[in-house]
Amino acid sequence: MNPSLEPVIAFLQTVHPYDTLPQDELARVAGSFSRREYQSGEEVYHAGEPLKGLYLIKRGSVEVMEPSGQVISLLGPRNSFGERGLARDGLAVTTARVTEDSVLLMLPVAEYRHLVSTLPAFERFFSRGRGTENKTGDLTVQKVSDLMASRKPIAVAAGDSIRVAAQKMRDARVSSLGVLEGERFVGIVTTRDMTNKVLAGGLDPAGPVSEIMTPDPISLSPESLGSDILHIMLERRIGHLPVVEAGRLVGMVTQTDLTRFQAVSSAQLVRDASMADSVADLAAVTARIPKLLVQLVGGNNAHEVVTRLITDIADTVTRRLLAMAEAQLGPAPVPYLWLACGSQGRQEQTGVSDQDNCLMLDDAVTEADMAYFHALAKIVCDGLDACGYVYCPGDMMATNPRWCQPVRVWHDYFRGWIAKPDPMAQMLASVMFDLRPIGGQASLFKTLQHETLDMAARNSIFVAHMVANSLKHTPPLGLLRGFATIRSGEHKNHIDMKHNGVVPIVDLGRVYALVGQLEPANTRARLLAAENAGVISQSGARDLIEAYDLIAETRLENQARLVRSGRKPDNFLAPSDLSDFERSHLRDAFVVVRTMQSAVGQARGAKG
CATH class of the missing domain: 3.10.580.10 (CBS-domain)
Known part of the structure; x- marks a missing residue:
């Protein structure tokens, strides 16, 4: 592999749908991109001009304008633009201009059209955006x-x-x-x-x-x-x-409601977070997430788009807190990497999320250096809590010395969990297999990720334990085509759409990624990659993805409904709030999940 492509490949692995590509195909696609630098105020293209390709923001910010000059989108890193023109006659239908010094990657027209025409993940992702670039911002x-x-x-x-x-x-x-x-x-x-x-x-x-x-x-x-x-x-x-x-x-x-609606966009929140001067400023940004959730759900966006945009805000807040910590403490004594796990790691955050994170440190770190990183972790975790990302109840945070360690210790952790998969090891491995770099030296994680996936996939006993662990959360299916609802307490007669809804599918996706040594952390990307790699059948993958889409979207719609009624979003849904038609389809989706769980359990049992 060309060493000069490694930074591009590492970046594309954080961008959907490129994160679904097999490693060799990803390397080929990475080689198709050209790198372009723009100064603040410079136009990338003008409406009516022939487009040279699809643009992807690596660093900086781009505003997209209608021919009238009205700004319809303000885009940040990992956002693509230009697909509307490429999907038509190859002419730009908007004008794009950078608002700060920026680095863009450009995928040639022919390569873009090849990917969209041959890969379902690309076709689904980019066809959703065609003709709807300002859909979520269009109140009409x-x-x-x-x-x-x-x-x-x-x-x-x-x-x-x-x-x-x-x-x-x-x-x-x-x-x-x-x-x-x-x-x-x-x-x-x-x-x-x-x-x-x-x-x-x-x-x-x-x-x-x-x-x-x-x-x-x-x-x-x-x-x-x-x-x-x-x-x-x-x-x-x-x-x-x-x-x-x-x-x-x-x-x-x-009129105030209309103004407020138009003022909320994920790009604006990302920009505001990136420019925040204090934790209070960041908290003011994250306080607008429930309104954004309502707007995105109301715009009929796919659930993976909604959760990705919401997670982007959390990523930006985290990186801003890291910068604030370094400004307060001074430069780090050795390279480090801040990683997120849980829903942030999978880019699946909704209107309610706690924090799960850790620190990997360069092996050159000394005992004297550790005080710096403990202080950095406290600043960032306290800041996240103040911004609504509450402390992890299980203490899976960088403030816990166990999760703030040199890379060599992290290697030992994973080796130990895989070699002796007791219940605690299964739980920890499940969380840590969803790790995703957020800020710092990303290369500290790369070797660990490859080694761990290879080592875990080759250990049949560990895989069997991970399969067993994935079956602990079951869909809420009751007798006589009903639902198994919570029997008592505050949420009596409700379904937990997190632990009994999406988590069973998240666990299945993690097992498929482990068996196939697939790098994506996002659940939907894992299911697509598992289908492409032959880990699961095409029909099984299609059924499970459709079931996941319905369950995840129902969860988000319920959260948006709670926000609109003046309540805080949560994960509890009353089946009585759904129509007979909706209840029937939701139950069918849960049946698909239960069937796929049974298939995984039987397959592992046969191999064992």
Whole structure:
């Protein structure tokens, strides 16, 4: 292999869908890329020009603009652009310009089209983006239910006084109220009504609010589109629209909501995090993730796109905290690598995630140097906790001295777990097989990853134990086509969509990656790679991937629903919240997972 390609290959292994390619094909594709440097403000291409290829950001930032000059996307590292033009007639349909000194990799047109036409993973990934570059930022195609403020609408009774209404608006910090007669929505009152009709008009504040409300105002249903809001607001010159369902007020959409929606994008959050000056600034960025989740789910994005974009924010926050730590402590005494495991390692974070991480240190590290790395780990882990990535309950963090060690010790860890796969070793190996470099010297991990996959795959006893470990989490299937729900406690009659939903598939994907010595950490990428490598049959892979897609998307939709209702997202779903059709399909997906678990268990049993 050409040594000059190694940095490109290492980078592509962190970018989907390139991370699904076999090693030899990845090396070939890496050799097709050309490296290009741009200065801040320089155009990459202009709308209407022939495109030379697909662009991938290695370092820097790129803004993508419509021909009108409107910015529709702000992209950071590992984002691709230009595919819309390549999917059409080869002409750029947008203008791309770097906003800071940047390094881009360009894949020639012929190679791009070859990959898309021959590899399902590439076709699925890039076809999703065609014609939808600004889909998630286009509020016109969003449902009204996704645009409403998350809190419940504030309302007053028609007989309440104007003063009471004004006090409610002040206390809730809102600019409008619904007016009700019993449960029936009858009108709306705004701060403009207070100004024009009470202050300027001289009405008595003790009078009923019904005197100043707008009766029977125009309203929309939750299923209306954002375009309906824009058209009504522009045509009628109003800034508040009640959302009504069966005569009941269920929400209020304001111009502020529209502005807030357009201001939230993963690229903007990544940029804001990368420029943050303090932990408080970073926490303000991550506080916007639930709104981003609602927006991305409402835009009908695939679950692996949603979780990847959310994980990108966590990666950026982590790297910013590492930079803050080095600014405080000074340069590191030896090279180091910060890695994430768990959902961040697999690039599968949702609206609720804790932190799982570790530090690998160059073998030249001394005992005296360790104080520096313990201090660095504390700064970063404390910062992540302050940003909502709570401390790992199992203490799988770099602040634990066990997980802050030289590379040679990490080699010993994995050798020991593989040689003696007791239950604790199985658990630790399961977590650590999902490691992904985040910041520092990535080469510290490369040799370890190759050695560990090879050593583990050749140890049939270890593989058998890992298979057994993967079967501990089972889908929530009950008798008579029902679900096995939680029987007591806070989440009674709910399904745990994490531990009984996605985790069984995550565990299967890890086993397939181990058996096939596949490098991807992302679950969906592992399933695709397992199919391509023949680890599982094509039909089995298709069924399992479709089941995973349905389960993961149902989990995200439930989290978005919780956020819209003003609650924190979690992993617990009440089957009663689903339609009969949805329940039937979700159960069928769980049956597929159970079937694949049985197949894995039987195959390992036969070999044992």
